[in-house]
Amino acid sequence: MNVRLIAFGIAKDIIGSNKTVVEIDPPYKLTQFREYLFLNYPEFKKLQKISFAVDQDYQLDSYVLSENQEVVIIPPVSGG
Amino acid sequence: MAQTTFSKEELERYSRHLIIPEFNIEGQRKLKEARVLVVGSGGLGSPLLLYLTAAGVGHIGIVDFDVVDESNLQRQVLFGVENVGMPKVDAAKKRLESLNPHVEFETYNTMLTSDNALEIMKGYDLVADGTDNFPTRYLVNDACVILGIPNVYASIFRFDGQVSVFNYTDKEGVVGPNYRDLFPEPPPPGLVPSCAEGGVIGVLPGIIGSLQANEVIKVITGIGNPLVGRLFVFDALNFDTRTLNLNKNKNLKPITELIDYQQFCGIKPAEEKQEEVPVKEVSVQELHQLISDGEQYQLIDVREPYEYEISQINGELIPLSSVLEKANLISKDKKVIIHCRSGKRSADAIRLLQDTLGYNNLYNLKGGILAYAKEIDQSLATY
DSSP states (O other), X not given: OEEEEEEOTHHHHHHTSSEEEEEOOTTOBHHHHHHHHHHHOHXXXXXXXXXXXXXXXXXXXXXXXXXXXXXXXXXXXXXX | OOOOOOOHHHHHHTHHHHTSTTTHHHHHHHHHHOEEEEEOOSTTHHHHHHHHHHHTOSXXXXXXXXXXXXXXXXXXXTOOGGGTTSBHHHHHHHHHHHHOTTOEEEEEOSOOOTTTHHHHHTTOSEEEEOOSSHHHHHHHHHHHHHHTOOEEEEEEEBTEEEEEEESXXXXXXXXXXXXXXXXXXXXXXXXXXXXXXXXXXXTXXXXXXXXHHHHHHHHHHTOSOOOXXXXXXXXXXXXXXXXXXXXXXXXXXXXXXXXOHHHHTTSSOOTTSOOOOOOOEEOHHXXXXXXXXXXXXXXXXXXXXXXXXXXXXXXXXXXXXGTTTTGGGSOSSSEEEEEOSSSHHHHHHHHHHHHHHOOOXXXXXXXXHHHHHHHTOTTSOOO
């Protein structure tokens, strides 16, 4: 199943793009999505603390994704 | 309490506010009666302080322990060349008093810590967080939660910014999400660069800090819908924005006291944790002596190519991320001196080469190119 990935901040640098489509395996929970990111972009594994919004709503790891949803990676940002 | 009144000069100054129907003199009165604390008077603090002062917030507190540096002027529009070397709070107060004499300022030339935060922050109606590090962000957030005041948050990195209004209590008494609902725990130290490490485009804090100032004004005056329970994210490079809906995370422990935030963010090791293994070092004076004596040695620079462009001391450029794959270029039989900007990355490179490939001839240039520029060659640009 495909979902649309949108990245901000340092997540953009890790992925190398601000938008991409990714294919994930069942059972399509955000946990699987996180695993997909850790596997394909090991830098995320080091970062650990990334949050997600699905179709603009902040969601926790147990959330189940559906086809073609937009997943935004919200990275921690500290600068001022 | 007697009703707040305005002088003729103030009425003229704020006239463009007073003629907005939903703002009017009531909004202006609320601004004048408000006490706002701005933590950090840097990139975000500059537009925040300028606009809040111009708008007529009655009492503004400013917390910053830093002094104005040449490299601040690219984005910290509150300061000028004449302020370089001055404490930021003093330079800010001087500039802001000339902008609006009807505002009272209180400055705190200190680092906000768990020991002084509640004392400094109590008595303010609202805090605007323009700090530049994770420990202070968690500290400001937790102190706002304990004191029950809103935390108008913004942060920036390179081309990206975030804004939200945390810990806001609405008219029904419902308290909105706070920073920990978004990021329950900080990232490991060193992985998310600050502006000093990762850079920031100069106009970005102008954009994001202005949005933050607008939220402060909305929260004080009660007009419109503040950015509560929502996080605005902005990518200036692609002009991509999202306004993401946030919720209270019910799994989190309630915040009841301040903790050691340096330790929480992994910056100060927990007591039982071992310090990093020390590496052999040479001082910049020793390196300079080696060069003058024409001694045999190899100098390796583990910074990035764009840093090398700013200034360099004739080292061979092998960025930290590629030292292992390019280790064949690093001698094993003569003295090898490794340097970076401050000496931290070069120490990491030495530990990596020693642990993985058994090097024993590596020396870290203490203080890096910054020390070299300070002690030996003042013509080198520092950054």
